[in-house]
Structures are given as C-alpha cells and as structure tokens.
Amino acid sequence: MNAFQVGGITVAVVLIFLTLLGMRRGRLNRGAAALWSLLWLAMGISIAKPNLTVVLARALGIDRGADLVFYFGIVIMLVGFFAVMARLRTIEDNITLISRHIALSEADSPTEPEEESAPKSTRPIASSNR
Amino acid sequence: MSTGADRPSANDSTRVVTVVPAYNEGTRVREIVAELLAVVSSVVVVDDGSQDDTSLQALDGGATVLRHVVNRGQGAALQTGFTWALERGADFIVTFDADGQHDVEDIPRLLEALGENRHEVALGSRFLGSAKNISRRRRLLLRAAVLFTRLTSGLPLTDTHNGLRAFRREAASRICLRFDRMAHASELIDQIGRLGLDWVEVPVSIRYTPYSRRKGQGLFAPVRVLTEYVLGRLLG
Secondary structure, eight states: OOOOHHHHHHHHHHHHHHHHHHHHHHSSOOHHHHHHHHHHHHHHHHHHHHHHHHHHHTHHHTTTTHHHHHHEEEHHHHHHHHHHHHHHHHHHHHHHHHHHHHHTTTOOOOSTTTTOOOOGSSSSSSSSSO | OOOOTTTOOOOSOOEEEEEEEEETTTTHHHHHHHHTTTTTTTEEEEEEESSSSHHHHHHHHTTTTEEEOOOOOHHHHHHHHHHHHHHTTEEEEEEESSSSOOOOOGGHHHHHHHHHOOOEEEEEEHHHHHHETHHHHHHHHHHHHHHHHHHHOOOOOOOSSSOOEEEEEEEEEOOOOOOOOOTHHHHEEEEEHHHTTOOEEEEEEEOOOOOHHHOOOOHHHHHHHHHHHHHHHHHH
C-alpha cells in the first residue's frame, strides 16, 4: 500500500466518522448519513483496491476504471447541484412569503383612510348580475 | 366612458384596485398614483424594498403602500398586491407599471373588455396599440419572447411582457405567481393557459422615455429571465 492509499483511506474513515457524528448530533438525517457514508466507503475501497474499479468498469462496458470514477463523480456533482438549487428555491420562496406577510401586516393607508371614503366593497352593488 | 350595468369604472360601485409594483421610483410614483386615482377607486403601491422614498411619495400621493423589507422582484410584488386587493374585496384588479410607460387612459378599455364581454383577463398589447420610441433591439427581444411564450403556453398572444393587465376577481384568485422576478410574465401567461381563463388582448400605448429606458432591463436580462424560467419549471 502506498502513501496515497494510506492517506486516502484515512480521509475516508475520518469522513465516515464525521458523518455518523453529524447524524448523532441531529445535523443529518439517517437517509442522508447513510448515503454520504456509502459514498466515503466507496471512495475508500476504490483507493484501497483500484483494480476493483477496473472490474466494475468493464462490467458496465467502460474501458477504464478512472473513467468510471470520473463519470460517477459527475453524476454525484449534478445530483448535488440539483439538490442545492432545490433547497435555494425553497429558501427564496420562504423569504418572499415572509416579506409578503410583513408587507400585508404593515400596510400603510393614505392620510384620508379608505373607511372614511366608504370603501366601495361595502356599498350596495348597482348591478344584480353578481 | 359610459357606465353600463356590467361595465366597471371608477364611478359605479364596483371596486377596481390597481396594483403598482415599484422599486426605486420615488421621482415618478406620486405622479403615477395621482393619475391613477382619477380613473380607479383604489391604488396600492407595492414597494419592493426600495432604497429611496418610494413609499413616502406613494403614500403622499394617495396610495395604500405595502412594503417588502427586501427586494423580491416584480413578480413577488404583484402577487403581494393581488393578495391585498383580494382580501379587501376587489372586483377587478389592474396591474400598472410605476415607470411611466403606461397610459392611464388605457385602463377603462381593459375594464370594458372584462365587463362587456365577460372576459376574465384583459392583457394589454403594444403591438396591437402603439409603442412610442421603442428601440429595434427591444422590439426584437419582445418578439422573441412572444415566440417563446407561444411555444410554452400555446397562447397566440402578440405581447407577452406587458405590465398593463386587468383581471376579474375570480381569475386573480386562481393565479398564484411563484416566479419572483421578471420570468413572472411568462409564468402568468402559462397559468392563464393552464387554468383555461378566458383572455382577450386590448390595444394599449407604451411610451419609452429616457427615464424608462434607464430603468429598463440590461443587456443580459433576457438570459436571466430565461434561466429563471427554465430553472423554475424544472424545480417546480
């Protein structure tokens, strides 16, 4: 085992530990913790046994193990990007909802209140079509 | 304009609320509000987090003011205005820009289209009416937007990014804008199509002034709008 493999496996183990710690502290739910742990485990295994990536790649019709790792990395990044965008969208929506709630709650009427000029919604409606 | 039994105007008992989304329009909004109050019964200015005195000017002009504490975009401001107007019993809701491009004289025509023919939504079209001093670039961009919106919504509109519109209460209550920024215009058309609302286009005048051009969208605005629209549709 070379220095890169020792370092890589160490990093993978540390990441798994931090993921499980995050789950224990309530920062990650079980599903997310499981997914991340699997990812770090796969990372560690592919560093410890690089030939496994070649076997898996060939089984999937891909020539090189490095290409498999590359494609897998791209897919993971796209999934992560989509998840972040969805989360951002939710945050933006919530900011708008909060801003709207405050705006509606603190509406400013002109100095001559609408109540004094008899808002037309309270007046008898001339047309009987409604 | 004559007042029939089913034609909304400022002089009968139907309640017409005009929603004016505004961002840093302190120099114009008071004048706009005064012009509007001569034609409609109620004006609500939605100050979208302005850094100037837009709110104060609008209030002094006679409008009700709703203020977003942070800038959210014109779409968000419109939806806030819709919500307020519906809560206060508006029979008809008109949307009107605060930059002076629209003509208040077009509002009765929009309302007449809703009242006389019982349409649910009246959309202003500068290409059926007039667009004074419009640049070639702007015209091309608007035409492209029309083509895009026809592909996405299927509605054969001639002007898809015109802020001058009128809605019957029932139609406005079914619309829910989630696109906060400029893509709301396309989202609105999509919803009109999806909800099967009875719409009509009405010729209106748009005047481009040096002020409105300065306030207008920059060179990359169409890219931003398209990105917002596509991402919004993808993310739901």
